[in-house]
Amino acid sequence: MEATIEVNGLRKRFGPTVALDDLSFTVKPGSVTGFVGPNGAGKSTTMRVVLGLDSVDAGTALIGGKPYRSLRHPLSHVGSLLDPAALQPSRSARNHLLWLAHSQGLSAGRVDEILETSGLERVARRRAGGYSLGMRQRLGLAAAMLADPPVLMLDEPFNGLDPEGIVWMRGFLRSLAAQGRAVLVSSHLMGELQGTATHLVVIGRGRLVADTGVSELIDAASGGRVALRTTARSEAMTVLANAGATVAVTGPDTLTVTGPSSERIMALLSEGGVPFSEVSAHRATLEEAYMELTRDSVEFRAAESGFVRTDGEVAR
Amino acid sequence: MSEALHAEWTKLRTLPGTVWILLGILALTVGLGAVVTATVRYGGPGTSTDLTRLSLTGIELSQAMVAVFAVQAVGGEYSSGMIRVTLTAMPRRWTVLGAKAIVTGGLTLAVGAAGVAGALLAGRILLLANGFTAAHGFSALTPADGPTLRAAIGSALYLALVALLSLGIAAALREPAVAIGAVLGLLYLFPLVVGMVQNQSWHRHLEQIGPMTAGLEIQATVNTGGLPISPWAGLGVLALWAVGSLGCGGLALVLRDA
């Protein structure tokens, strides 16, 4: 059985609100797939649907080809972390994992093993109600990893982590993918996924906005722009605009030029005698790429490769 | 204090369940009283019945709703974590509890008074229809009758005191489920235990200290000499329970971390 999450044509309404609108995507093994969108876009709802917790009006969500509710030992197929606060405050971390282990036919030995790997040994017998958000995240991760599943689905795992924890989490997620697991990680902050996710599923208002590789997305967002540093800003703008380039001011001595290549820009500036200290191809951050994408998610429609604006212009 | 009162009033007013619970208190007070007075029949000469108390039977049931109302007012804040917001806005915790007590108790008193009036009115009409007429030596229920007026005022006060008792217990125990179990256990256990104990002096002592058994003697209008505790003293016992529980609740609120 291939370790995948396949979501096909999900539709769901909460009263008048459309929560999911024909949402389809696939999460493949061996990669970290970022699941991004603004708050309320439908990420958590999708995850709940995949776990068989919420019903849908139409569509299917399959784990390795089967609906979640038909799985035996479900936690050995998918590990999930939905809400780190979903704990009985008076129950200790060890006991929380213990009942989960029992439900999958696992022994207490496995619980101690996972407590050790998640670094919770020292607090394992204390009331979970007293845990910090970071500790609860670790406990949630431990629960997800309990039955050693090939698919992981984590909702906002970076929430509440300190900078050190964020670095650790990125490394952890990458190592999971490197082991050949399929990992779906939701986030509303794109920056968290920088250097972690290799694939992105972007949704807005319940609809798929983009389903693309991270590198393709950044290439597209960078879109042939060139960053220019110059002390003679207005002269540079005049020269470049006359040559047909689009110029945007991004700082007191920096400009972003769209149109000509960096070689052509250097030639134009030299010809015009405009001084400059730096010309470089602009590389968008993941965050910028995402902002570009979701500026108004309604204006975007999913396309087979890349994405299409409603005005027909194809962005590459 | 007036800010605290205003704040608590706004909180209670904007809680969606409040109106329904208060309507429930009203409905149970009038409803059970009406069912009871509708089912008694005049049984011939020698029938001696406390008609006022009979009409006010609904209190025995509606006090459960009062307990829910008061427990929710405090316990709801603990279970949602809102208590931290409240105590940040109003750091003087005794003031917070006092404001809660006044608002919850006052609202219960008002609804209780309306329920008692309705129950007595229903009792007056139904009892006359069931043969408890002047011809048989019964006078119609009226607030002009001293003991009946005392029973009516006392019953409304009884509900308010039950609210305060519940409020204190909820503040002390925090967990609303445990608090409601404790309040209802305290109220209903006493009369049930009393019913089983046949040793006369034990029986009497238990009736004298039980919050419900003592407190409800305020409803007695006939044969008041034969009561285990006099009406106002009985209500006083309940008041002591309420003060005690508010004290415990207040101490818990002040001493424990929110």
Added chain:
Amino acid sequence: MTTATVPPPYRSDLKLGNDGFVQLLHAEWTKFRTVRGWVVAAAVAVAVMALISISAATGGKGANCVNGKCQRGPSDPIGPYGVSVTDSFYFVHQTLDGDGSITARISSLTDAIQPDPQGQGGAPPAGASVPWAKAGIIVKQSTTLGSQYAAVMATVGNGVRMQYNYEHDVAGNLGAASSASPAWLRLVRSGTTLTGYDSADGTHWTEIGTADLTGLASTVQVGLFATSPGYNDNQYVFGGLNSDSFNSLATAQFDNLALGGGWSGDAWNGDAIGGADGQYQQTGSGFTVQGGNGDITPDVPDDDTARLALSGAFAGLIALIVIAAMFMTTEYRRGLLRTTLAASPRRGRVLAAKAVVVGAVSFAVGLVAAAVSVPVFNRLWSPDAFYPVGALTEARVVLGTAALLAVVAVFTLALATLMRRSTAVITTVIILVIMPYFLATTSVLTPGPSDWLLRLTPAAGFAIQQTIPRFAQLTNVYTPTDGFYPLAPWSGFAVLCAYTAVALGAALLVLRRRDA
């Protein structure tokens, strides 16, 4: 930037056990036992249940106790089944040795209610009658109180009956006896077997029933009898029962007396047995027998050990209701249910596992409390102090009380699944289960509404605790306040179970449909 090599899909080498219902039960049990508050609350439930039961015992009084010394008085004869009986009637008898028969015709049976001699209770109400005033023929081991007997009789309000050994009552085929329609009665003794017959004309006889009086002596007393239990004017007022008792005297005309078998041929003896009033007159072949202020029935005791020893059940119940509600509502409150259902997606099984765990815990609480309170109770009271119930009845009450706790806990769990708010659930269950019991047994309501409350609400389940038998032939106050439930033990329990089944069904439906 795409990673050049995709690693092969992950394969776990973790050994997995079964994930059947047993594992789910284990998981839910682990959930229960790892919240200290719940375990403490269950222990508290045991403690309050046992404490209240024991204090009810120490504060109570034995039915047959005077100044702490408990024994049966001479006025409490013990019947053939070892329980006390009422054995009081006017008896016109002869000795019969060996097999034989007696036949008699009753042409009239009347009953006169006597005014209260002190004049305190006034006169009995107009139209009052005593349906169980009776007269007829009887075969009795001896005139010793409480000895075995079998009788065929006419009654004022219940037609012809055959009764034997106090507890048994079989309806005959004829209505009230009068001069227009007299009742012919016959009793045939063969060894220890007695067969009763009645007839409207003295020629066509119909068998009513047979009684096997084990160990019946060869020599027995046989003859005519009359007795009447008297009239009770019961008025239910707020806070209890006002009862005025009036004696009554039954008068019966017998004739066509025919004896068969080994009769002694002595003269008839008239004796007032067990303090009854009465007399007889012989006129030719006819007899007029009067008897009153007595009856031949089982006794209904005030209370009994099994019931009292478990009287604290409702106190333990409140604690268990709180636990059962929280066992479900805590799942909802913080979204823990999502973790639960992700681990065990088959929702019906999750509900079932929770119900089994919470039911088993409650059952155990009931059993442990009984194991504590019943021995303590038995040590505090001599065996004679209370009505002795049989071992089977005692087992039914102990196990039934534990089952009552378990079913109410499951009912609470089901409502908690539907309502999700702990305060609402707990209050609803207390109003549905404890309140009707409270209203019905503490004289708040009159017997009519009380009986209906204990028939229609889940509180009907408390009937499982009833031990004192209820006899149709015994005029008594059968109200909840006196420990009599309107439904039989198992039917009452079935009402509770029906409520629970409906609630569980609804909970299952909702749990399956609702988004977690």
